[in-house]
Amino acid sequence: MNEVRRSAAAALEVRGLDVYYGHSHALQGVDLTLEAGVFSVVGRNGMGKTTLCKAIMGLVPVSGGSIRFRGDDVTRRPPAHIARLGVGYVPQGRRLWRSLSVDEHLQLAAGLRRGAWTVERIYETFPRLAERKDHGGGQLSGGEQQMLAISRALLTNPQLLIMDEPTEGLAPVIVAQVEEMLVRLGEDGDMSVLVIEQNIGVATAVSRNVAIMVNGRINRIIDSARLAADRELQQRLLGVGLHAELEPAVDMPAAGTGAKAAPQPSRPGGPIRIYISNPTPPTRWSQPVPIARIEAAARTLVARLDETARRRREPVAAQTQGPPVVLVVGTLDTKGTELRFIRDIIAGSGLRTRLVDVSTSGRQATSDVSAQEIALNHGRGGSAVFGPDRGAAVTAMAEAFASWLRRQSNIAGVISAGGSGAASLVAPGMRTLPVGVPKLIISSVASGDVGPYVGPADITMMHSVTDVQGLNSISRAVLANGAHALAGMVRARLDQHARKDHGDGGLPSVGITMFGVTTPAVQKIAADLREDFECLVFHATGVGGRSMEKLVDSGQIAGVIDLTTTEICDLLMGGVFPATDDRFGAITRSRLPYVGSVGALDMVNFGAPDTIPERYRGRKFHVHNPQVTLMRTTAEENERMGRWIADRLNQMDGPVRFFLPEGGVSALDARGQPFWDPDADAALFRALERNVRQTANRQLIRVPKNINDPEFASTIVSAFRTLFGRTGARRRLAR
Numbered sequence: 001m002n003e004v005r006r007s008a009a010a011a012l013e014v015r016g017l018d019v020y021y022g023h024s025h026a027l028q029g030v031d032l033t034l035e036a037g038v039f040s041v042v043g044r045n046g047m048g049k050t051t052l053c054k055a056i057m058g059l060v061p062v063s064g065g066s067i068r069f070r071g072d073d074v075t076r077r078p079p080a081h082i083a084r085l086g087v088g089y090v091p092q093g094r095r096l097w098r099s100l101s102v103d104e105h106l107q108l109a110a111g112l113r114r115g116a117w118t119v120e121r122i123y124e125t126f127p128r129l130a131e132r133k134d135h136g137g138g139q140l141s142g143g144e145q146q147m148l149a150i151s152r153a154l155l156t157n158p159q160l161l162i163m164d165e166p167t168e169g170l171a172p173v174i175v176a177q178v179e180e181m182l183v184r185l186g187e188d189g190d191m192s193v194l195v196i197e198q199n200i201g202v203a204t205a206v207s208r209n210v211a212i213m214v215n216g217r218i219n220r221i222i223d224s225a226r227l228a229a230d231r232e233l234q235q236r237l238l239g240v241g242l243h244a245e246l247e248p249a250v251d252m253p254a255a256g257t258g259a260k261a262a263p264q265p266s267r268p269g270g271p272i273r274i275y276i277s278n279p280t281p282p283t284r285w286s287q288p289v290p291i292a293r294i295e296a297a298a299r300t301l302v303a304r305l306d307e308t309a310r311r312r313r314e315p316v317a318a319q320t321q322g323p324p325v326v327l328v329v330g331t332l333d334t335k336g337t338e339l340r341f342i343r344d345i346i347a348g349s350g351l352r353t354r355l356v357d358v359s360t361s362g363r364q365a366t367s368d369v370s371a372q373e374i375a376l377n378h379g380r381g382g383s384a385v386f387g388p389d390r391g392a393a394v395t396a397m398a399e400a401f402a403s404w405l406r407r408q409s410n411i412a413g414v415i416s417a418g419g420s421g422a423a424s425l426v427a428p429g430m431r432t433l434p435v436g437v438p439k440l441i442i443s444s445v446a447s448g449d450v451g452p453y454v455g456p457a458d459i460t461m462m463h464s465v466t467d468v469q470g471l472n473s474i475s476r477a478v479l480a481n482g483a484h485a486l487a488g489m490v491r492a493r494l495d496q497h498a499r500k501d502h503g504d505g506g507l508p509s510v511g512i513t514m515f516g517v518t519t520p521a522v523q524k525i526a527a528d529l530r531e532d533f534e535c536l537v538f539h540a541t542g543v544g545g546r547s548m549e550k551l552v553d554s555g556q557i558a559g560v561i562d563l564t565t566t567e568i569c570d571l572l573m574g575g576v577f578p579a580t581d582d583r584f585g586a587i588t589r590s591r592l593p594y595v596g597s598v599g600a601l602d603m604v605n606f607g608a609p610d611t612i613p614e615r616y617r618g619r620k621f622h623v624h625n626p627q628v629t630l631m632r633t634t635a636e637e638n639e640r641m642g643r644w645i646a647d648r649l650n651q652m653d654g655p656v657r658f659f660l661p662e663g664g665v666s667a668l669d670a671r672g673q674p675f676w677d678p679d680a681d682a683a684l685f686r687a688l689e690r691n692v693r694q695t696a697n698r699q700l701i702r703v704p705k706n707i708n709d710p711e712f713a714s715t716i717v718s719a720f721r722t723l724f725g726r727t728g729a730r731r732r733l734a735r
Helices: 002-008 049-056 078-083 103-108 118-123 127-131 142-154 172-188 200-205 224-229 230-239 291-297 305-315 316-320 331-347 371-373 390-406 420-432 473-499 518-529 544-552 568-575 585-590 634-650 678-691 710-726
Strands: 012-021 023-032 038-042 064-069 089-090 160-164 190-197 211-213 216-221 272-274 298-299 326-332 352-357 411-418 439-443 460-463 509-514 533-541 560-561 596-597 603-606 621-625 626-630 654-660 698-703
Touching: 012 049, 023 049, 038 172, 038 200, 049 160, 049 460, 078 089, 089 142, 103 118, 118 127, 118 142, 127 142, 142 160, 172 190, 172 200, 190 200, 200 224, 211 224, 224 626, 230 326, 326 331, 326 420, 326 473, 331 352, 331 473, 352 371, 371 390, 371 533, 371 544, 390 420, 411 420, 411 473, 411 533, 420 439, 439 473, 460 473, 509 518, 509 544, 509 634, 518 533, 518 710, 533 544, 544 585, 560 710, 568 603, 568 634, 596 710, 626 698, 634 678, 654 678, 654 710, 698 710
Parallel strands: 038 190, 038 211, 089 160, 160 190, 326 352, 326 411, 411 439, 439 460, 509 533, 509 560, 560 596, 596 654, 654 698
Antiparallel strands: 012 023, 012 064, 211 216, 272 298, 603 626, 621 626
């Protein structure tokens, strides 16, 4: 009974916690619960975040309240006892031994608790530490020291990991690596993580909810997506973002007077330096700050003064809401004439437009949304965008534009024009928009392989014929066609929405994956569901699975029947139709009803026979057509796929039923057919059953039929109807 109670208890439960430093009330009745996964706490300096960490670890005396770890009261326990129970700690300031080498640090920590984190795994995760393994703690850079502090805590294999400013002092590439590691730790479910962060981008990226500390209390717990999108809230509670109270030093005419304003001297269009006399919060022991330090800490305000003043008076909601708007996006420093030509045509059709600059040169250009404003949406701010490395700058600006675009709620369409650089800048952002929002790129690269730009989205690409460089008889015709095409798509969509009653959308949509060798099953499933569901069938060719999951992420699919997971074969064995590592990720994030199976996991797809890799010569093949050759998977490969899929299924919290057809996983894997191999299928099923953590909500079910037998399809339909009804998801989606 005690074990049952502990497994059900929250990883961390803090109730009414009080901590004093002398007469100073540092923590004032803090309440906090971390059930599982990753939870972030943010706040300004001096709000009590580090004191909270130290109190949990027993490093400062607690005056009142309680701290429970996995149901055990650890209030006022010694730090060593808390650590042995399974609580790890990454302190702010690293706290390393200067004389001990990297390897000696890790070997010391590795002896506390056995588990998945080993010294070898640390070196794989942080290759830089492997390179510096014989260097002392005092010989490391700040970023390397932080890596070592994180690694030292992970090696204790804690059940609860407390990280105080884990990305402080790390280079951007390492910050991204730590962020990815935190997300993975939360998804694995073996470790809960409490993250104290100043980096809002990291805090909101790694956890669903964020606690905000103000003056020693938990002021509120807010959805991370809302906090990430609400710059005004960040500024009000956390003091981040632009200086909202900055007023332009210009004389304004009195309201209501008819007199014209006196001509003002022109202001430079470049950045404005803001000097702060106290770069760090002063204390009673503070010394006067040297001029050189004030200069070094000066901030650069890149928005124009008139734009800053307007935005200060304009509510945040008004900046992202209102009438539908068409975005004309591109690098205005080199393509300004062409983009304004497109903008004028769209505006002439009566649509509202906004000209968005995504240049990375740092040069000012007249626009509705400046490149500097877009850059501020990068997780590490504008400094991550405007650098000397053009490739890194383009990548960072693309991320910033995608982040900015996700926060806009009134986008009617997006159009861009330029070369490969411009397409690389805008395409990732376009891919974040829901399917159905018109997206058009006019580019010189549109006559080649557009897969890297389009991905799983409905982006239209138009070949520019000539380079997008100046207006001439050809470019005017092509750019005008693109502008009119986008305007037509936008108007048609707006008219459709105007006619539609949003309170009564169509049937709920279900995504179904299919391959040629699972077609009979999908046809029967779709026929059985068509009265109650809109069946969207996706061809499992790599991009098909990504397209389905994109619709899941955008909320346009109410449930999934993932009958054909064959893209996993090509991902792991190097075929031509691979999934990405995020296959099943949308299901995990959305918690939609999910019914899956192992359709076509008996085959890896290659091109013509002469394109098959040399290492696979001598294997069993089936020529599907002159351009597609199928290779039968072996028992070892099936076991590997089973473990991979099991890992993803274990991350799903929503209702899951995964079916194993004992009579074969495709039309070719049936008795008497070329790929019939019961031993290989059995290896797949065993790997799934050994590795999937089955619960009442997550079940594997064997069915003694081939995947294309009508009885198997009926079983799938019955299970999906049961799950869909149980989740209360029978809703009508507005389109």
